[in-house]
Amino acid sequence: MHELAITQSMLDLALEQARKAQAKQVTQINLVIGEMSGVVCDSVEFYFNILSQDTIAHRASLSFQQIPIQLRCRRCGTVFSPSEPPWACPSCRQWDAEVVTGRELYIDSIEVE
Secondary structure (H helix, E strand, C coil): CHHHHHHHHHHHHHHHHHHHCCCCCEEEEEEEEEHHHCCCHHHHHHHHHHHCCCCCCCCCEEEEEEECCEEEECCCCCEECCCCCCCCCCCCCCCCEEEEECCCEEEEEEEEC
16 A cells, blocks of 8 residues: 555656646656565556546556666675575575665656657
């Protein structure tokens, strides 16, 4: 359900930037979403179709770039993509890693006319 608030914020930001650019239409919004963000792209698209009605973004398409989880072992420095928990380092087998990618959630760009 948090996708509703995320989608509303994303739409508000896109419309604000479109107004600044004096755009007549938002044609595409390019989003970057990390695997660990917990955001479901289909839900964002569903809410966007509802929320964007009666705005200059009502015909805009959404493009999703999904970023996989990557971790860095704090012990040996190996960067790896875990397959399933527990997320032990494949090199040293320690379970002491930090997230490198996968938490992203932002608008990469907005296309307007």
